[in-house]
Amino acid sequence: MSELTLTLIKLGFLAVLWLFVLSAVSVIRSDIFGTKAPSAPRAAKQKAPATPKPKPRSRKPPRGVPTKLQVVSGANAGQSVPLGEGPILLGRGTDAAIRLDDDYVSTRHARFATNGEQWFVEDLGSTNGTYLGSQRITTPVPIGLGIQVRLGKTIVELQK
Amino acid sequence: MTTPAWVPRKRRGAEFFLTVLAVFIGIFAYAAVGLGVEGTIPADTYKLGFALILVAVATHLIVRRVAPYADPVLLPLVIALNGLGLAMIYRLDLGRQQINPDRAAFANSQLVWTAVGIIAFAAILILIRDHRRLQTLTYTFGAAAIGLLILPLLPGIGRTINGARIWVSFAGFSFQPGEMAKVCLAIFFAGYLVVKRDALALAGRRVLGIDLPRGRDLGPILGCWLISVGILVLQRDLGSSLLFFGLFVVMLYVATERPGWIVVGGLLFGLGAYFGYAAFSHVRVRFDAWLDPFGDPDRNGQIINGLFGLAHGGVLGQGLGQGSPQLTPYSFSDFIAASMGEELGLTGLMAILLIYGLIAERGLRIALTCRDAFGKLLAAGLAFSFALQVFVVIGGVTRLIPLTGLTTPFMAQGGSSVVMNWAIIGLLLRISDQTRRPAPEISTFDSNDETQVVKLS
Numbered sequence: 001m002s003e004l005t006l007t008l009i010k011l012g013f014l015a016v017l018w019l020f021v022l023s024a025v026s027v028i029r030s031d032i033f034g035t036k037a038p039s040a041p042r043a044a045k046q047k048a049p050a051t052p053k054p055k056p057r058s059r060k061p062p063r064g065v066p067t068k069l070q071v072v073s074g075a076n077a078g079q080s081v082p083l084g085e086g087p088i089l090l091g092r093g094t095d096a097a098i099r100l101d102d103d104y105v106s107t108r109h110a111r112f113a114t115n116g117e118q119w120f121v122e123d124l125g126s127t128n129g130t131y132l133g134s135q136r137i138t139t140p141v142p143i144g145l146g147i148q149v150r151l152g153k154t155i156v157e158l159q160k
Numbered sequence: 161m162t163t164p165a166w167v168p169r170k171r172r173g174a175e176f177f178l179t180v181l182a183v184f185i186g187i188f189a190y191a192a193v194g195l196g197v198e199g200t201i202p203a204d205t206y207k208l209g210f211a212l213i214l215v216a217v218a219t220h221l222i223v224r225r226v227a228p229y230a231d232p233v234l235l236p237l238v239i240a241l242n243g244l245g246l247a248m249i250y251r252l253d254l255g256r257q258q259i260n261p262d263r264a265a266f267a268n269s270q271l272v273w274t275a276v277g278i279i280a281f282a283a284i285l286i287l288i289r290d291h292r293r294l295q296t297l298t299y300t301f302g303a304a305a306i307g308l309l310i311l312p313l314l315p316g317i318g319r320t321i322n323g324a325r326i327w328v329s330f331a332g333f334s335f336q337p338g339e340m341a342k343v344c345l346a347i348f349f350a351g352y353l354v355v356k357r358d359a360l361a362l363a364g365r366r367v368l369g370i371d372l373p374r375g376r377d378l379g380p381i382l383g384c385w386l387i388s389v390g391i392l393v394l395q396r397d398l399g400s401s402l403l404f405f406g407l408f409v410v411m412l413y414v415a416t417e418r419p420g421w422i423v424v425g426g427l428l429f430g431l432g433a434y435f436g437y438a439a440f441s442h443v444r445v446r447f448d449a450w451l452d453p454f455g456d457p458d459r460n461g462q463i464i465n466g467l468f469g470l471a472h473g474g475v476l477g478q479g480l481g482q483g484s485p486q487l488t489p490y491s492f493s494d495f496i497a498a499s500m501g502e503e504l505g506l507t508g509l510m511a512i513l514l515i516y517g518l519i520a521e522r523g524l525r526i527a528l529t530c531r532d533a534f535g536k537l538l539a540a541g542l543a544f545s546f547a548l549q550v551f552v553v554i555g556g557v558t559r560l561i562p563l564t565g566l567t568t569p570f571m572a573q574g575g576s577s578v579v580m581n582w583a584i585i586g587l588l589l590r591i592s593d594q595t596r597r598p599a600p601e602i603s604t605f606d607s608n609d610e611t612q613v614v615k616l617s
Binding site (some may be wrong): 005006022023031 | 171174178181182184185188189193195196232233236237241417476477478480481504505507508511514515518521522525531532544591
């Protein structure tokens, strides 16, 4: 083996090693700065008019930004709490944003929180559970405007 | 300016490309070792090449099948490190056998352990479909961690190797249960802290500007930690004590969001280090070797050899197979970073450190984006302990901090380390898959349906 070949192999190996590291970084880079954002929404837009609606919905999900959490039904019907940055706690306890007067609601029942874009509802280990429709939720679930969330006998929803 | 919408993508193609590159690095390194030492490409290159390709294809297919949204860079990074480690261990086998033909070769056993690691990785991904299941076993894992740590102290199966009683051997196999205890402890801390973090952060007295939690909230976790660190001190395993302590402090910090824990942890660590220095002679030896290695060249021969090796390597290294890293004792396990530095130089060692850094970064990123608190804590704990381990061992070899015996993840020779690190990557990929998966469709129920009071039995 000549000296030159070995040097070339040495440098070649280091080059391949760095090539690998840099390609890994470039994959991560696209992760951090978001993948090609325009492609997905555009594709969705182009598709939308072409395909007929799967089900004629009686009501489209309302658009816009929710500003308050409203109690729709139950003992506290009519009460609401404005939405801010922080999470909102619902329950029978004194630290709840709305003290629900409902025997089927736990002291710390459910939490509404936002990541800045989307609101989520999370059950805090309540006895009777938090329901979306007929499904008891076990993890934080994203909710939109007008989606009714039931805690005990109380129903709340996000409103504009 | 609009923020780009985050579109969930699988990116398995990118992962495949990186994996091919990683496998190529491993085979290239092995061939270069043969050329450097013997002047020919080793005859059994096909064996290692075949094994690496098998590993890559198997892991890639498993991830594609059971964790399709998992992080795309973690797996190739790990395969690259593992391949580099195998090549370097083979190179050191050759070098050490040139000195004395009777010395044991480790490359083959390391290959077998890598296979076991892959099996552990696959088993975790296949058996644990949802990492939150682990939360239900919080106390089981806590007890398992303590049991595993006590194991080496038991007469009959415990073995003392190089002054540390951290080995268990039966049926001809020996392993360090501490590696497995680390993962169990991380799961226990995560599961416990998720439940108690509000109580830990809010209830309690304020002393000297630091909120101290109530004893009953902190009790179990402090007890578990005291037992584990106490056992490690009895076993004279400094590196693992440091690792467990760091893991404990950081997970408390992440769970409670109180920077005070870092301060308290730092103070406690300083105190512990001081008492260790005052009380144990083996701690004093490590400190002296760190501050003044050339004061006693006979005793500190290992670290001096490592430093000479790094200096011999320089910026570009001697080239694989052309240095003499085999002169350093334990050049294949504790000092593999110095061996890499000698043959690949600063350039290569920096690339390796960057790979470690990227693995830690991906782990913390998984923790950041994870939606549930348990996964967040677990990913943060695993990623941090990985980063701390790399820092402690490579910092020790390069004489930035006192040398303590920890393994260099994925590269150092040692079965338990390779297997458990693959298991850690399996856990991280599982959490990552859950995290990057698109949010479940809300339209599974019709929002027009009247919500109804459902009678629960």
